[in-house]
Amino acid sequence: MATPLPLARRHRLVLLAVAVQVLFILGVAAAGYATTAWGSTITLRTTPVNPQDLLYGDYLRLTYTVSQLPIGLWRETSRAPKANEPVYVLLQPDADAYAATGVYATEPAPGPRQVVLRGWITNSWRHGLRIRYGLEKYYVSEGLARRLKKRPALLVHVSIAPWGQARITSVAL
Amino acid sequence: MSRNFIETEGPKWVARGIISPEQQQQLLALYPDEGRVVGLLPLLGSLLVGLSALSLIAANWQSLPETARLLLLLGSMGGAYAGGEYFLRRGGNDSLGIGLVGLGLILFGISIILTSQMYQLIGYDVTGLLAWAAAGTALTFLYQSRFLFSLTAAIGGIVQGYSTGQLSGFSYFTAALAVLGLGYYWWRHPDAVLGGILASGILWQAGLLINFLHAKITWFFIPAMLVYAAGDWQTDRPAGRALQAPPLIAAFLFTFGLALYGETDTYAGLLRPPLLAYLGALLVVFVVSVMGKRVRGRLGSLTDWLLLLPGFYLPSGLALAVATLVVLYAYSGAVLWRAQQEGNSDRVTLGITLFILTTMAAYFKLTWAFMDKSLFFLCGGALLLGLSWYLRRAARAALPPKSK
Numbered sequence A: 001m002a003t004p005l006p007l008a009r010r011h012r013l014v015l016l017a018v019a020v021q022v023l024f025i026l027g028v029a030a031a032g033y034a035t036t037a038w039g040s041t042i043t044l045r046t047t048p049v050n051p052q053d054l055l056y057g058d059y060l061r062l063t064y065t066v067s068q069l070p071i072g073l074w075r076e077t078s079r080a081p082k083a084n085e086p087v088y089v090l091l092q093p094d095a096d097a098y099a100a101t102g103v104y105a106t107e108p109a110p111g112p113r114q115v116v117l118r119g120w121i122t123n124s125w126r127h128g129l130r131i132r133y134g135l136e137k138y139y140v141s142e143g144l145a146r147r148l149k150k151r152p153a154l155l156v157h158v159s160i161a162p163w164g165q166a167r168i169t170s171v172a173l
Numbered sequence B: 001m002s003r004n005f006i007e008t009e010g011p012k013w014v015a016r017g018i019i020s021p022e023q024q025q026q027l028l029a030l031y032p033d034e035g036r037v038v039g040l041l042p043l044l045g046s047l048l049v050g051l052s053a054l055s056l057i058a059a060n061w062q063s064l065p066e067t068a069r070l071l072l073l074l075g076s077m078g079g080a081y082a083g084g085e086y087f088l089r090r091g092g093n094d095s096l097g098i099g100l101v102g103l104g105l106i107l108f109g110i111s112i113i114l115t116s117q118m119y120q121l122i123g124y125d126v127t128g129l130l131a132w133a134a135a136g137t138a139l140t141f142l143y144q145s146r147f148l149f150s151l152t153a154a155i156g157g158i159v160q161g162y163s164t165g166q167l168s169g170f171s172y173f174t175a176a177l178a179v180l181g182l183g184y185y186w187w188r189h190p191d192a193v194l195g196g197i198l199a200s201g202i203l204w205q206a207g208l209l210i211n212f213l214h215a216k217i218t219w220f221f222i223p224a225m226l227v228y229a230a231g232d233w234q235t236d237r238p239a240g241r242a243l244q245a246p247p248l249i250a251a252f253l254f255t256f257g258l259a260l261y262g263e264t265d266t267y268a269g270l271l272r273p274p275l276l277a278y279l280g281a282l283l284v285v286f287v288v289s290v291m292g293k294r295v296r297g298r299l300g301s302l303t304d305w306l307l308l309l310p311g312f313y314l315p316s317g318l319a320l321a322v323a324t325l326v327v328l329y330a331y332s333g334a335v336l337w338r339a340q341q342e343g344n345s346d347r348v349t350l351g352i353t354l355f356i357l358t359t360m361a362a363y364f365k366l367t368w369a370f371m372d373k374s375l376f377f378l379c380g381g382a383l384l385l386g387l388s389w390y391l392r393r394a395a396r397a398a399l400p401p402k403s404k
Helices: A007-038 A142-148 B003-015 B021-030 B040-059 B066-090 B094-118 B127-143 B146-166 B172-188 B192-212 B217-233 B237-261 B265-270 B275-295 B299-308 B318-342 B345-367 B373-398
Strands: A040-045 A059-061 A068-070 A086-094 A097-104 A115-124 A128-132 A137-139 A155-160 A166-172
Touching: A007 A155, A007 A166, A007 B066, A007 B094, A007 B127, A040 A115, A059 A142, A115 A155, B003 B021, B040 B066, B040 B094, B066 B094, B094 B127, B094 B146, B127 B146, B127 B172, B146 B172, B146 B192, B172 B192, B192 B217, B192 B237, B217 B237, B217 B275, B217 B299, B237 B299, B237 B318, B237 B345, B275 B299, B299 B318, B318 B345, B318 B373, B345 B373
Parallel strands: A040 A097
Antiparallel strands: A040 A155, A059 A137, A068 A128, A086 A097, A086 A115, A115 A128, A155 A166
């Protein structure tokens, strides 16, 4: 410690720094509540997954019907999708869950009843593309996870905030 | 000379009548226990305690109510910071105090991750983790601690790796935090160890940026040599040299690779950025570096730039490999020569090592294809043994005896 700050001053600044960190974490929690409060809720259907590899300790690994899409939904005409590219997926209601109507590289303007969900392309091939939404892990207690994994397909409620933040609010049995 | 050395050697000097016991005490008093060493054991201890508590809580995490989880996170973080501050104020156990502050910083990052997990929030950008790196930088300045500096450099590297790997975006804020925040700290408190850590952290992020931009890997040497040039301007010579070591190691390894694989055009072709843009940028950095060397009176180290000669623009083939080997020989020869001028035995060893490495590459390159393999290894071994023996003898003869 070369030239330490005066002790009283450092003490005040440390208090401030720790207070800011506490507030930041509370802010993350608040963002969770705010996303539910002000967001629009959509329902996504998962694909049936082999029940044996569904359970990973404290989270459930989910794959959605919108996780793998036909290449025809790629709306950028000038170029092919690239791996790891961030994308915007336009969704609209279809029966009991939402379905994708287009995949865009820049944020599209959603029509009425449509919503935009962000994601990343994990890979693409001649006929389709696979998208990661960040919603693939659902953190639950092991007991609930065990009950959920017996279902062939789940309906997952997702809140999307006007500022783009998204979270899983619940998984319907 | 360290206190430790006098403590162990002092009694012998007293016994031989070189100094009196009083003089030994006076000498010891000249080197007070500084307590600025990182103090590994308390740090490891605090890490282990933190990890074990974490695993215990993690086992029951999902069954706890949300508010309890939040309070647990905030409480352990606040507790670690308060404990650190307590030990630092009480004095006498500074490394434990700093260790606890570091634990608090780690818990801050863990709290961010677990809280967003608790609310199933998705991170679309790296803002949450950026706050972690920012907190580390602030604490480094507040406590002026080398441990917190290193921890923050590592956190910056992790955040950037997560950002480019998972979120497909380079976080320029995180990079700026490392360069401007930690860089400024190092500039005001020059230190050899921190110089090496800072340079490594910045080079890691520069590498991620080049990879993210899908640019030719040779562009890496523009930011790398900017770091090097910053070392030229630093008034504290050992600290500046430490900052320059990682860029030089990268440049040496790259040139070494070019000597070994430069013959094939597919490889050399991967390295060629647009000629004018690359050379122009390199020239600017070169000028900045030379000006620094001039102002600080270190023009002798100009030979470092030999490694940056853009030989990969030459048509690939054996000629390119040979030209690269010549550059490597010139560089390691220059290191040896400078070390001898300065009478610095550590650098003589470094020069010898580089020289031998280059010889290995040259030998491999020039004889592998048309020499019987057993003869190849025999001659190669004999060549290296002979060379190292000769170089060490020459170095011993040239360096002044250490006792003077």
